[in-house]
Amino acid sequence: MELILDGFVQAWHLLVSLDREVLSVVLLSLKVSGLATLISLVIGTLGGTAVALTDFPGKRLIVSVVNTSMGLPPVVVGLFVTIMLWRNGPLSAWDILYTPTAMVIAQTIIATPIVMGISIAAIQNLPANLRLQILALGASRSQMVWLLVKEARLPxxxxxxxxxxxxxxxxxxxxxxxxNIKGYTRVLTTATVMETSRGNFDTAIALGIILLALCFAVNYLLTVVQQRERPR
Amino acid sequence: MTVRKPILELRDFRVERGGTEVLRIPSFSLNENETVALIGPNGTGKSTFLLSLACLLKPADGELLFRGETVRMGSGATDFRRKLAMVFQDPLLFDATVFDNVAAGLKIRRLPATVIRERVTSCMERFRIAHLADRSARKLSGGEAQRTSLARAFATRPEVILLDEPFVALDPPTRQTLTDDLEQILRESGTAAIMTTHDQVEALRLADRLVVMHQGSIVQTGTPSTVMGQPANEFVATFVGMENVFTGTVAEAGNGLLALKVADRTMELPGDGAPGERVVLCIHPEHVVVTPTSPDRTSARNVFSGSVTKIVSLGLFNKVYMDCGFTLVATVTNQSLSQLALTPGCQVYASFKATAVHLFRKG
Known part of the structure; x- marks a missing residue:
C-alpha cells in the first residue's frame, strides 16, 4: 500500500517539477502513437469503407483477415518489423531500425486493422437502402461515401x-x-518496463499513472468530438 | 382526355438477379402530371421496378428514357437523378436535425445557403413539420419521420417522384392524414409520381392510373375503374379484392349472349364462346341486389333463389353471404338490411345484370 502511495507522490513530483526526461518521454509517446493512429485512421477508414461498399470475390476472406488482425500481438508485429529492417533485411536500406520512425511503422501495423475492422462493421451496419436513398437524393459517388462515413461517425x-x-x-x-534509447526512443510503456525491472517501483507507478491520465485525456477529447453536434 | 407527354419510359427492360429474371417490362411510360399506383403482391418486383426507374439498378437489357432521351449508367445517371426524388418505406433519415435532413438534397446540389434556408422552411411548412426543425431525426414518431422524408424529397423540386410503399409502416390514422397531405401536394405541384402500395384505397385515392404487377411483369394497366371493374384476368380480379369469383362452363352461345353453367345454375351474360369451354367469372358484391321476393319487373337477367348463410357487418354496410347452389356475396347498406329484415337462414332472391359479370378465359 505504501508503495502505491509513494508512487502517487512521486508522480505528482515528476509532473509538477516538469521533469525534462519525463516530459520528453510523454511527448514522444504522444507523437509516435498519435501519428500511427492518424495514418491508420486514413488507411483504415478509407480501406474499410471501400471493402464494405464493394462486392468482390474473396471479400469474406479479406474481412476475416482484417478481423483477426485486430488482435495482432504487438511482439509478433515487432518481430516482423525488426526482421524487415534488420541489417540484412529487405528494407535495410531505409536504415531506420531503433528510430521513432520504425516505432510509428510498427504501431501503424497494429492500429490499422483495428480501425479498418470497426470501419467495415460500422458501414455495413447502416441500413442497406441508405446508399440508394443517398444516390436518389442526387449524390455523386464521392458525396455518397462522405455522407455514409458521416452517418457512421460514432462507431x-x-x-x-x-x-x-x-x-x-x-x-x-x-x-x-x-x-528504449534514452532521450530518443524511450516511451512511457518501455520506460515503465525498465523502471520496474530495476526495482524503481515508485517511478514505474508514476509513469503508469501518467500513461493512464494521458489515455483518459485523449479519449475524453475524442468522446467530446464524438458526442458534439448530436442534435437533441 | 388530353395527351400527356411521357416523362419516364422503360423499353424492353429486363432485370436479372443471380441469373433469374426478376423484372420484364416490354414498355412502360409515366406521363407528366400523372400519378401512377403500382400494385401487386410482395416479391413481385414492384421495388425493383422503382429502382430501375431511378437508374439505381443495372438492367440485363433494355433502356430507360427521360423525356425521350436515353439515361446512361455512370456519371450521367447522377445528373438524371437530380431531376427526381425517391421515398422509401423506411424514412432513412440522417443522424441530424429535421432541418438538415430536409436540406440534404439541396446541399448535395451545392445551392447557396439562403436558397436552402428558404426552400427548406417552405417545404417543412407544407408537410407540417416546421415546429420540429431543430429536433433530432432520431427522436421522431413514425409519421413525423416519414413527413421529413417526404419533405426532403419535395425540397429538391423534382420532376418525378418515386414512392416505395411510403406509408406501409404507419398506423391507420397517421396514414390517412399523410395520404391526404400527399394528395394535395401532388395536385398542387403537378409532379409526376409513381408509388407502390398494397393498399387499394390509397391507390384509388391517389392514382390516375393503376399498374398491376405479378411475377415481375405488368398484367394490367388502366384507370382505377377499368382495373377494378374489368380486371384483365383471374389474378387481377382476386388481387383487387373482387369476391364472387366462379368457374363455369359455356352451355350455349349465340347472338352475343352466353349461357354459363355454374354449379347447377345457369347465368347469362354478353360474350362469345364455344360450348364446353371453361371460364372464370366474377361479380362485384355491390352489383348484387337482394330482395325478399322474386323481382318480377327487373332488367336483371340473372335471378337466383337462396338462403342467407352469414351477415358480416362492415360499419356502414354489410356483406351478406348467400347459398344459391354456390356462395354469392352481396353488399347491403345498414338501412336496407333492417328494411329487408335479413337474418341468417331467411330465404331471399339475389339478382344482378348480365353486364355486371366479368368473364375471363381459363388457361
Missing part, C-alpha cells in the same frame, strides 16, 4: 479510440524496433 470514432488505446499501451513492438 468510426470508437474505432479511432480503440486504435489509439491499442498503440499507446503496447510495449512489445516499441521495445523491439525502438530499443
Amino acid at each position: 468510426l470514432l470508437a474505432g479511432i479510440m480503440a486504435g489509439f488505446g491499442g498503440v499507446i499501451s503496447e510495449v512489445g513492438a516499441s521495445i523491439m524496433v525502438g530499443g
Whole structure:
C-alpha cells in the first residue's frame, strides 16, 4: 500500500517539477502513437469503407483477415518489423531500425486493422437502402461515401479510440524496433518496463499513472468530438 | 382526355438477379402530371421496378428514357437523378436535425445557403413539420419521420417522384392524414409520381392510373375503374379484392349472349364462346341486389333463389353471404338490411345484370 502511495507522490513530483526526461518521454509517446493512429485512421477508414461498399470475390476472406488482425500481438508485429529492417533485411536500406520512425511503422501495423475492422462493421451496419436513398437524393459517388462515413461517425470514432488505446499501451513492438534509447526512443510503456525491472517501483507507478491520465485525456477529447453536434 | 407527354419510359427492360429474371417490362411510360399506383403482391418486383426507374439498378437489357432521351449508367445517371426524388418505406433519415435532413438534397446540389434556408422552411411548412426543425431525426414518431422524408424529397423540386410503399409502416390514422397531405401536394405541384402500395384505397385515392404487377411483369394497366371493374384476368380480379369469383362452363352461345353453367345454375351474360369451354367469372358484391321476393319487373337477367348463410357487418354496410347452389356475396347498406329484415337462414332472391359479370378465359 505504501508503495502505491509513494508512487502517487512521486508522480505528482515528476509532473509538477516538469521533469525534462519525463516530459520528453510523454511527448514522444504522444507523437509516435498519435501519428500511427492518424495514418491508420486514413488507411483504415478509407480501406474499410471501400471493402464494405464493394462486392468482390474473396471479400469474406479479406474481412476475416482484417478481423483477426485486430488482435495482432504487438511482439509478433515487432518481430516482423525488426526482421524487415534488420541489417540484412529487405528494407535495410531505409536504415531506420531503433528510430521513432520504425516505432510509428510498427504501431501503424497494429492500429490499422483495428480501425479498418470497426470501419467495415460500422458501414455495413447502416441500413442497406441508405446508399440508394443517398444516390436518389442526387449524390455523386464521392458525396455518397462522405455522407455514409458521416452517418457512421460514432462507431468510426470508437474505432479511432480503440486504435489509439491499442498503440499507446503496447510495449512489445516499441521495445523491439525502438530499443528504449534514452532521450530518443524511450516511451512511457518501455520506460515503465525498465523502471520496474530495476526495482524503481515508485517511478514505474508514476509513469503508469501518467500513461493512464494521458489515455483518459485523449479519449475524453475524442468522446467530446464524438458526442458534439448530436442534435437533441 | 388530353395527351400527356411521357416523362419516364422503360423499353424492353429486363432485370436479372443471380441469373433469374426478376423484372420484364416490354414498355412502360409515366406521363407528366400523372400519378401512377403500382400494385401487386410482395416479391413481385414492384421495388425493383422503382429502382430501375431511378437508374439505381443495372438492367440485363433494355433502356430507360427521360423525356425521350436515353439515361446512361455512370456519371450521367447522377445528373438524371437530380431531376427526381425517391421515398422509401423506411424514412432513412440522417443522424441530424429535421432541418438538415430536409436540406440534404439541396446541399448535395451545392445551392447557396439562403436558397436552402428558404426552400427548406417552405417545404417543412407544407408537410407540417416546421415546429420540429431543430429536433433530432432520431427522436421522431413514425409519421413525423416519414413527413421529413417526404419533405426532403419535395425540397429538391423534382420532376418525378418515386414512392416505395411510403406509408406501409404507419398506423391507420397517421396514414390517412399523410395520404391526404400527399394528395394535395401532388395536385398542387403537378409532379409526376409513381408509388407502390398494397393498399387499394390509397391507390384509388391517389392514382390516375393503376399498374398491376405479378411475377415481375405488368398484367394490367388502366384507370382505377377499368382495373377494378374489368380486371384483365383471374389474378387481377382476386388481387383487387373482387369476391364472387366462379368457374363455369359455356352451355350455349349465340347472338352475343352466353349461357354459363355454374354449379347447377345457369347465368347469362354478353360474350362469345364455344360450348364446353371453361371460364372464370366474377361479380362485384355491390352489383348484387337482394330482395325478399322474386323481382318480377327487373332488367336483371340473372335471378337466383337462396338462403342467407352469414351477415358480416362492415360499419356502414354489410356483406351478406348467400347459398344459391354456390356462395354469392352481396353488399347491403345498414338501412336496407333492417328494411329487408335479413337474418341468417331467411330465404331471399339475389339478382344482378348480365353486364355486371366479368368473364375471363381459363388457361
